Amino acid sequence: MYQAYKRQFEDELKEIRESGMWKEVGVLEGKQGAEILIKNDKNDENDKSDKNKGTKLLNFCANNYLGLASSDELAQAAIEGVKKYGFGEASVRFIVGTSMIHKDLEKEISRFFGTEDAITYTSCFDANTGLFETILKEGDAIFSDELNHASIIDGVRLCKAERFRYKNSDMADLEAKLKEFRDRVGTGLDPSVNERGSKPSPTRESRLLIATDGVFSMDGITAKISQICDLAEKYGAMVMVDDSHGSGVLGEHGRGAVEGLMDRVDILTSTFGKALGGAGGGFTAGRKEIIQVLHQRSRTTLFSNSLPPMIASAALHVLQNFDSKFISLRKQLAENTSYFRSAMEKLGFALGGDGRHPITPVMLGEEKLATEMAAKLFTHGIYVRGFTYPVVPKGKARIRVQISAAHTKEQMDKAAEAFGKVGKEMGITEKRE
């Protein structure tokens, strides 16, 4: 029977290739770090053989913001976790899959971010897909930024609430949508609204939730969280922020885009797969009643194994030692980010981002430029990725450089130099010396 389907899949794969959207996967031969060995990457146009092994490259496209992904100290913390709690729980949490390490980590997440409670998941993707349908029903409403991460989009798809997609960080658009829903349905929280003739949801009071990424990952721009909270108060909505790219990176204390705002943000989701470690793991933190409901009803915790203890152990180590030790990496990261940005600006490149986040988009415009430039940089020993439509809007293709605390000045100089050379070659930057 499969023969008929085989043709279909082959056609689909062909289509992906021909549309230029095929993703060539670079295989690491060693640890993730500022310097990596990539095996047989087809980005190297000159090498058609399978023997293009172990190309040494400077890595500028990982989320390894604090450089902890290859840290021996974290590996050691993970080993301690394995020794103490074993390889895994072989269970979902509510049956027999919760260890002390999960409890300790959840308490520590709450302390670190200043929330009432927290629940861990095996990833932030799971945290997000397990969130919305658990707390929102038919008759409720979710207001989601158009640039939100795929895991928020998928999570929202699973829930029966009415969906509103507002323009990226456009507060007027968000307000218009909140107002439209409130005037039509009411929030159940504001009696004066109901007096004006709107009807509350028939089943129960309607819940409204605004969901946003803390940092929009293609642009390196922070969400207007404070303004979102103002609108939430005005219209009786809750606020959810996914701060996966912000946690450990933004804010004077590394609490992320939400730093100083956690008394107004009701739900925070984030990952241990980026700055706060690199291996994986995620969590939802916030109001204690919401976290309790997630423990009771969230499908990605009820029907999926608990976070492996080794990851929980390493994550706990990062949070416990963040203020005394890892905070210096955050400072280094901020310094590196401005160092690289100013080098690139001097070369005449147009950069996106707000300069605070280590995501540094080099704006190129045409789709072909981004792909071609990334391939050329590869031959200069610089590993970066071109991002093109549909990941970013048409005509806004870019190379997304991601700076890490692990990059040395020399490595950033080398990258900027390569960008300069290739940029000139391709006529992207003005010729200056």
Ligand SMILES: *Cc1c(COP(=O)(O)O)cnc(C)c1O
């Ligand atoms: C990376 C990312 C995720 C996914 O995190 P995982 O823990 O790897 O599943 C979710 N949301 C946002 C905004 C992210 O940037």
